[in-house]
Amino acid sequence: MTNETVPKTAKLTLGDQEVDLPVMVGSEGEVAVDIRQLRAKTGAITYDPGLGNTGACLSKITFLDGEQGILRYAGYPIEELAQKSHFVEVMWLLLHQQLPTTTQLAQFTHDTTYHTMLHENLKQLFNSLPKDGHPMAVCAAAVGALSTFYQNPGQNTPEQNWIDAIRLLAKMPTIAAYSYKHSIGQPFMYPRNDLGYAANILHMMFGTPCEKYEPNPVMARALDLLLILHADHEQNCSTSTVRTVGSSGANLFASVSAGISALWGPLHGGANQAVIEMLMSIRDGKRTAREFMELAKKKDSGVRLMGFGHRVYKNYDPRAVILKKACYDVLGQLGRKDPLLDIALELEQIALSDSYFVERKLYPNVDFYSGIIYKALGIPMEMFTVFFAIGRMPGWIAQWLEYHRDPEARITRPRQIYMGPTARSYLALEKR
Numbered sequence: 001m002t003n004e005t006v007p008k009t010a011k012l013t014l015g016d017q018e019v020d021l022p023v024m025v026g027s028e029g030e031v032a033v034d035i036r037q038l039r040a041k042t043g044a045i046t047y048d049p050g051l052g053n054t055g056a057c058l059s060k061i062t063f064l065d066g067e068q069g070i071l072r073y074a075g076y077p078i079e080e081l082a083q084k085s086h087f088v089e090v091m092w093l094l095l096h097q098q099l100p101t102t103t104q105l106a107q108f109t110h111d112t113t114y115h116t117m118l119h120e121n122l123k124q125l126f127n128s129l130p131k132d133g134h135p136m137a138v139c140a141a142a143v144g145a146l147s148t149f150y151q152n153p154g155q156n157t158p159e160q161n162w163i164d165a166i167r168l169l170a171k172m173p174t175i176a177a178y179s180y181k182h183s184i185g186q187p188f189m190y191p192r193n194d195l196g197y198a199a200n201i202l203h204m205m206f207g208t209p210c211e212k213y214e215p216n217p218v219m220a221r222a223l224d225l226l227l228i229l230h231a232d233h234e235q236n237c238s239t240s241t242v243r244t245v246g247s248s249g250a251n252l253f254a255s256v257s258a259g260i261s262a263l264w265g266p267l268h269g270g271a272n273q274a275v276i277e278m279l280m281s282i283r284d285g286k287r288t289a290r291e292f293m294e295l296a297k298k299k300d301s302g303v304r305l306m307g308f309g310h311r312v313y314k315n316y317d318p319r320a321v322i323l324k325k326a327c328y329d330v331l332g333q334l335g336r337k338d339p340l341l342d343i344a345l346e347l348e349q350i351a352l353s354d355s356y357f358v359e360r361k362l363y364p365n366v367d368f369y370s371g372i373i374y375k376a377l378g379i380p381m382e383m384f385t386v387f388f389a390i391g392r393m394p395g396w397i398a399q400w401l402e403y404h405r406d407p408e409a410r411i412t413r414p415r416q417i418y419m420g421p422t423a424r425s426y427l428a429l430e431k432r
């Protein structure tokens, strides 16, 4: 259908009732039936578990075409941003849906640099948690705890929201690095304001007070690329969570803390850690790549080819295309080899020629190759999803802010189709 041929209404017949529901068309041609009046007019609701057919909001931030493998931030193709832009600029782009001017970029770079320190008392929160606790849990706790240091009761004003956004963007790398330093028992490293965003993360992760640490520019650029590619992905599980929590009026820190928890799961951001665990199990001879693939096709095995498949992409994830090439570039520039890359390539090759994966349109997603680069940068496996969270931060915030600007936004409160017992009388204990 083209814009001109899309009908203005959709007719729904329910028994002897007939209703006309308005049809909406997005700027990239997405056709949606507006069902807001459905229940009022018919008494019926819709059923869509996993919300795969439900548009929950109007958004100007990210466009994604899963059939064609297209991803754009505010109109700019991800491939161009990956090549020509940098993460700080992309953060601004997502927050404002336009590229910054020189002055805006300078101010924003200053702000996201000079708010990186954490309140000293927050260190006690890290120190009170077990060293072997997963860093995603530590980061969710620390981000949630920011709302105890920056209290904003009932003043969700644009000015206050912007200050909170800057604080979160600036402090998330520090929180992430502290969660790592705590896990290995090393002193926390304060941020360095003379370094760029990605280089500063490497400094806080790998520097120690005992010697000078100069971040490797190749590594900083590779990390910056990873952050750009993870920066937003429209209404995914964690972003929907951030919007949902925000819809109750909860503050930005509380909303994003919930988003971090949602990201942690292996079907979402946690897949990047799961991919490397899967590749290592094949490398260590637990099973061959082919045996693993056979297992991944069996429903009752509980095994999935991690880093493959996507709710929206029914084609190669464009981020995976960029990351696959970046694996070669980064390993080459660092003069490294990684047998896990060969195993990943073998799994991909088997999948792309196996009818199970072909028929279901399962392709590599962003998590399939990212772990190989994180690993080359020396980032430990448990921290992979935390790095995803640093990257996704501007997306979460941009979507939360957009929600708060939306005059039609309402608290998120889906309905259900009750399938339990109908009304019955209470039975006294002795009669059961």
Ligand code: CMC
Pocket: 050, 236, 266, 267, 268, 269, 270, 271, 296, 297, 303, 304, 305, 306, 307, 308, 309, 310, 311, 312, 360, 362, 365, 366, 367
């Ligand atoms: N390995 C084997 N089979 C799969 C896989 C996989 N990775 N992914 C989907 N399938 C099968 C699934 O069993 C189902 O088969 P059938 O039609 O016979 O029942 C079919 O493909 C459709 O899958 P689905 O589970 O209904 O699809 P979904 O949209 O609900 O789930 C997904 C999407 C990403 C959760 C899923 O593909 C998956 O579990 N992938 C592995 C985990 C992963 O890589 N997650 C990262 C997602 S991308 C980045 C992010 O969000 O963080």
